[in-house]
Amino acid sequence: QLASVQAVEFSGGPKIPFRLGRKDVDAPAACTPDGRLPDATKRMDHLRNIFYRMGFTDKEIVLLSGAHCLGRAHKDRSGFEGAWTENPLVFDNSYFHTLLNPDQKDSLLRLASDMALLDEAGTRALVE
Secondary structure (H helix, E strand, C coil): CCHHHHHHHCCCCCCCCCCCCCCCCCCCCHHCCCCCCCCCCCCCHHHHHHCCCCCCCHHHHHHHHHHHHHCCCCHHCCCCCCEEECCCCCCCCCCHHHHHHHCCCCCCCCHHHHHHHHHHHHHHHHHH
């Protein structure tokens, strides 16, 4: 957690207040099992199944997806390879621009779970 907070700030993103530990659950049994990230080949219903049980809203799902502006996927870990943005070391809104303009950069990663954000008017409006 701390490394993520520091990476966002270092890459030009906002300063995020940080406190160790989770505030969203009262007991370990309520935590999501390790390795339970969304399946990148699925769409919005799947994203909701994963994140709603953690208390996320559609807006928060879209915002969290925007973190793909940083870093890249690695084939040995996810089955996918590549960056979502041209400069994966900068915290900005380029992930959303890339989703809205898919013809501009064919070399950038666009997973089904990313494109799902454009499937419905409500989530698409948040991307825009």
